[in-house]
Amino acid sequence: MNESIRRALASPITIATYGVLVVPLAIGWFETALLTPLALPGYLIYVLGTAIGNAISPGLKLKFYWIPFLVGCYAIAVVVGTIYDVLRG
Amino acid sequence: MRRRQMLIASGTVVAATATGVMSQPSGDNALLTVAREPGSATESSTATETILSGTVHETTVFERDAPRDGPTAMIFGGVHGDERTGIEVARDTTEWYPDAGTLVVVPETNRIAVDENTREGPEGDLNRHFPAGKEPVSDLARGIWDAVERYDPDVVLDLHRSLGIAGVHQQYVGQAVYHSSDSYGDELASYLNDVAVPWYMPLHRISARRTHSGGPLLFQKAIRDLDATGYLFETTDFMLDRDTRNEHTRLAAAKTLALHGLLEVGNN
Numbered sequence: 485m486n487e488s489i490r491r492a493l494a495s496p497i498t499i500a501t502y503g504v505l506v507v508p509l510a511i512g513w514f515e516t517a518l519l520t521p522l523a524l525p526g527y528l529i530y531v532l533g534t535a536i537g538n539a540i541s542p543g544l545k546l547k548f549y550w551i552p553f554l555v556g557c558y559a560i561a562v563v564v565g566t567i568y569d570v571l572r573g
Numbered sequence: 574m575r576r577r578q579m580l581i582a583s584g585t586v587v588a589a590t591a592t593g594v595m596s597q598p599s600g601d602n603a604l605l606t607v608a609r610e611p612g613s614a615t616e617s618s619t620a621t622e623t624i625l626s627g628t629v630h631e632t633t634v635f636e637r638d639a640p641r642d643g644p645t646a647m648i649f650g651g652v653h654g655d656e657r658t659g660i661e662v663a664r665d666t667t668e669w670y671p672d673a674g675t676l677v678v679v680p681e682t683n684r685i686a687v688d689e690n691t692r693e694g695p696e697g698d699l700n701r702h703f704p705a706g707k708e709p710v711s712d713l714a715r716g717i718w719d720a721v722e723r724y725d726p727d728v729v730l731d732l733h734r735s736l737g738i739a740g741v742h743q744q745y746v747g748q749a750v751y752h753s754s755d756s757y758g759d760e761l762a763s764y765l766n767d768v769a770v771p772w773y774m775p776l777h778r779i780s781a782r783r784t785h786s787g788g789p790l791l792f793q794k795a796i797r798d799l800d801a802t803g804y805l806f807e808t809t810d811f812m813l814d815r816d817t818r819n820e821h822t823r824l825a826a827a828k829t830l831a832l833h834g835l836l837e838v839g840n841n
């Protein structure tokens with residue numbers, strides 16, 4: 485695989501961004517009391533994602549939005565990782 | 574690289590957990606203590622009554638009179654039988670001691686639906702059985718309404734749970750206080766946002782929404798026919814676990830009673 489693509493998909497920045505978006509929210513998912521300010525970015529993406537999804541497809545249960553959420557956050561993380569790489573040269 | 578990624582991941586978990594414990598909303602133990610403390614309980618009297626007895630809908634009504642005069646408040650749980658938070662919190666409130674007035678609680682309003690853990694009972698959605706200008710449209714609704722008329726409440730609070738959030742998810746009604754025009758709906762919502770909703774869950778903030786009294790809901794009939802001040806509280810199970818839903822609902826019940834003078838805050 486092309487080195488720059490490999491880096492974008494799995495660089496430390498990509499992984500860290502993904503972790504920040506997903507991990508604090510996942511923890512709060514199990515127990516609301518464990519949700520923290522660190523979950524705010526993931527929370528906003530998730531809730532607004534369900535709001536858009538619910539407007540388009542009212543029949544779909546809200547918990548099914550975890551799948552597009554996980555995929556979407558990874559896409560965001562790859563973009564962040566790529567931008568970081570490009571800026572660093 | 575693996576190691577570094579592991580460190581980043583585990584660091585995130587630890588930080589998230591630690592800040593979670595430190596940044597919880599304050600709750601309001603003082604208010605709940607006032608609600609639960611017997612105070613001058615020797616003077617207060619309690620009674621239970623079975624309504625619709627001898628029918629499949631038979632259910633219990635709890636009444637507690639405070640030593641001092643005051644308004645009568647009626648709390649309903651289980652109008653929808655699968656909304657457990659309203660049932661559990663209404664059961665809690667049967668153990669509360671008002672400082673003034675009378676607290677009347679029906680924890681399992683739609684008893685068959687509560688037993689079967691379904692939204693509707695065999696007669697359909699109880700909260701659509703109170704149309705304007707007509708008798709309640711089912712046996713259960715008529716039996717419930719007979720009891721409501723006898724207690725003639727000044728305040729009615731109906732406890733519910735939605736699957737989403739009003740204003741965020743277009744077909745859902747959660748995290749909202751629906752209230753009559755003469756109520757403390759705005760005060761109740763802003764109180765709950767202060768003590769129960771963390772600032773970092775901004776889309777879970779509770780909104781106050783004025784209801785009209787023309788609809789077929791139980792609390793709307795109480796507003797319409799008895800001139801009661803009506804509230805319907807909806808929490809959500811969207812991202813809120815059972816303890817959190819119950820806490821939001823419990824604080825909503827306690828604050829409603831306090832706002833209407835049944836609980837005296839600051840004297841204990």
Ligand SMILES: [Zn+2]
Nearest residue numbers: 653656733734
């Ligand atoms: Zn309901």
